[in-house]
Amino acid sequence: MLAEVDAAADPAAAELLARYFKLGPGEYGHGDQMIGVKLSTIRDILKPYLRAGLPLDDLEQALTSPVHEHRLTILCLLADRATQALKSRTANPAELRALYELYLRNTAYINNWDLVDCSAPQVVGGYLLDKPRDPLYELVRSTSLWERRIALVATQYLINQGQTADTYKLSAEVLDDREDLIHKASGWMLREAGKRVDEAELRAFLDRYAGRMPRTMLRYAIERLDPASRRRYLGVPRTR
Numbered sequence: 001m002l003a004e005v006d007a008a009a010d011p012a013a014a015e016l017l018a019r020y021f022k023l024g025p026g027e028y029g030h031g032d033q034m035i036g037v038k039l040s041t042i043r044d045i046l047k048p049y050l051r052a053g054l055p056l057d058d059l060e061q062a063l064t065s066p067v068h069e070h071r072l073t074i075l076c077l078l079a080d081r082a083t084q085a086l087k088s089r090t091a092n093p094a095e096l097r098a099l100y101e102l103y104l105r106n107t108a109y110i111n112n113w114d115l116v117d118c119s120a121p122q123v124v125g126g127y128l129l130d131k132p133r134d135p136l137y138e139l140v141r142s143t144s145l146w147e148r149r150i151a152l153v154a155t156q157y158l159i160n161q162g163q164t165a166d167t168y169k170l171s172a173e174v175l176d177d178r179e180d181l182i183h184k185a186s187g188w189m190l191r192e193a194g195k196r197v198d199e200a201e202l203r204a205f206l207d208r209y210a211g212r213m214p215r216t217m218l219r220y221a222i223e224r225l226d227p228a229s230r231r232r233y234l235g236v237p238r239t240r
Contacts, residue, residue, distance in 0.1 A: 002062060002070050004045045010036035021068070021112050028145065028181065029112050037069040039114070042076060050080050060102050063109050071109055075119040078103065082122040100127035111146050113181055120150045125157030133166050140173050145181060148174065152185040156192060164193040168205050175212050187220025195224045211239035
């Protein structure tokens with residue numbers, strides 16, 4: 001499977017992707033290796049392997065690859081397996097737990113926003129759907145940018161099931177976070193909670209915290225509101 005990913009490598013695309021995913025010195029993705037394979041290509045490569053039952057031990061070993069697209073491939077596959085394990089007709093709690101535990105053992109290799117976003121909702125959010133959410137709060141208080149993003153983005157699965165409480169609580173935890181990628185993730189999840197479940201809940205959060213929210217978080221969160229509401233929240237005086 002990964003040999004097929006290597007065969008699709010494009011050096012010119014790798015240069016563009018390296019800039020897009022901030023792999024330069026001092027940037028958040030520095031040290032990663034990009035070979036230039038787009039996500040759409042990876043998903044095409046994955047199709048014959050999705051139901052192949054590849055051993056989790058082998059997938060975990062592959063997740064330590066220095067190649068970004070290798071890790072992206074593995075994480076997309078893990079996300080698909082988690083989705084299958086969650087389906088009512090093919091529910092497999094043991095597999096879902098094994099995927100979740102594998103994932104949290106290897107957060108050091110889930111180290112860019114695309115890697116988090118393609119996998120955290122299904123693997124982490126899906127597993128915690130009917131369980132205590134304490135792990136999300138441990139992750140959101142981590143010193144790791146990526147573990148904090150995992151906590152926030154994992155709630156996308158919960159939002160899709162009508163559960164928004166943790167999205168709001170976790171977003172309140174990161175109001176003072178210094179990382180723009182956390183502001184974006186929180187604002188994105190807030191927007192989804194308001195759009196998909198209850199706009200009144202979102203407005204209540206904004207009424208309380210708009211003055212403290214980082215500008216990026218606020219802009220993302222209000223994106224689906226009417227123009228007058230967006231102007232009002234953007235005009236709230238800044239507080240500490």
